[in-house]
Amino acid sequence: MSGEFTEIRGTAHDPQEWHELLAGVEPPFHRIEAARDGSGFSGRLHRILLDQVAANVIEIEASEHIVSRTAEHVKAPAAPYYVVHFQLRGSSLFRQHGLASALRAGDFVVTSGADPYSWEFRGDFSTFSMRFPQSFVDLPEAALRTVLGRPVPAVSRFGSRLSPFVAAVTTDDSLLWGPLGARVARNLIDLFATALCEAVSESPLPRSVLSFMKITDYIGRRLQEPGLDTASIARAHHLSSRHLQAVFAEQGTTVTGWIRERRLTGCRRDLADPALRDLPIGDIAARWGYRDQAYFSRLFRRSFGETPREWRATALRSVSRRD
Known part of the structure; x- marks a missing residue:
């Protein structure tokens, strides 16, 4: 929205x-x-x-x-x-x-x-x-x-x-x-x-939660990599893809969903940033691991109800009013 x-x-x-x-x-x-x-x-x-x-x-x-x-x-x-x-x-x-x-x-x-x-x-x-x-x-x-x-x-x-x-x-x-x-x-x-x-x-946590935190920290530091996916993450942690998916399912999410949500949030934030107003939308998408701009635009619209271009225009107009 x-x-x-x-x-x-x-x-x-x-x-x-x-x-x-x-x-x-x-x-x-x-x-x-x-x-x-x-x-x-x-x-x-x-x-x-x-x-x-x-x-x-x-x-x-x-x-x-x-x-x-x-x-x-x-x-x-x-x-x-x-x-x-x-x-x-x-x-x-x-x-x-x-x-x-x-x-x-x-x-x-x-x-x-x-x-x-x-x-x-x-x-x-x-x-x-x-x-x-x-x-x-x-x-x-x-x-x-x-x-x-x-x-x-x-x-x-x-x-x-x-x-x-x-x-x-x-x-x-x-x-x-x-x-x-x-x-x-x-x-x-x-x-x-x-x-x-x-x-x-400082709080005792179950091993499954600690494992999830370790893996999501790894993901967070690699969101800009286009090849980041379930298979590559599983290999990096010496797990099977099935086991990795089970770790995320226990926390009520999925590997792909976790990655997608954080990439799109980062893109949305950068598109609204007046300091990045001159950076092309495709470059912002690439900064967050999306090399295919058409695919990124469809995904963004499906998630937020408007295209990246529309969202950027709305956000930057608001910045101009507050300036």
Whole structure:
């Protein structure tokens, strides 16, 4: 489908107005229970949609209250996604999968779009969140399941490096809404993913998941090679093609599907990059392992509902409006 490049701003003075402000909006917030002591409520939303990424800055002034995403809010998305919740100000208690985690300024958690949660705040707060496709993170869902809903503290090795970047993004609108906004968003997602990789590495994982991670790391470093296929990957890992396919099937995907999704995501990102506007589409396709431009164009259209040329024109027009 076509990408969206949109900016939304709004304020609300009670929970009902907040619901109306978020009508039709994806996570992070779906329901806010009334403040327990009956005191006032004030909320501000700044939302930026950058193609497949949604970035939100939310500020709430209220007494003790609960934000929740319940089972009734969970719907099967067109594509699976993750949401990063970053606590900018205040403190909270995040509950998911029976685990209660305290969050302080600079901490963050990652959730799946398919999972309900409850988030309790004890006073004024502000948060930053990003929603993005699961394919943006080259970790199997089975590995990430071990850290979803668990806090990554600001004092962790990568958490301490994330905080200044997130602070800059949330205080300077031009970073995300400027001509390089999509690239800034992707860099930020990569930093979140790196912090998650560190957290995953500290969790015990089944041998099958470790094998899958090793193989997908190998694939990720060779996506530009046209000859990358099931047979060559199996040979490099001293496996039969059948065994290799079974490793991927256990993670709910296929070898060819994994390669295709990441190649197309890379092509889509490069086509939208103003720094590459003069690079021919065929050259961008070749950078990601597609030597046959006609085949690439058909595959791109089947995946995204428009041709590479159409997508590039849409994305670059949006950049011109934001410049």
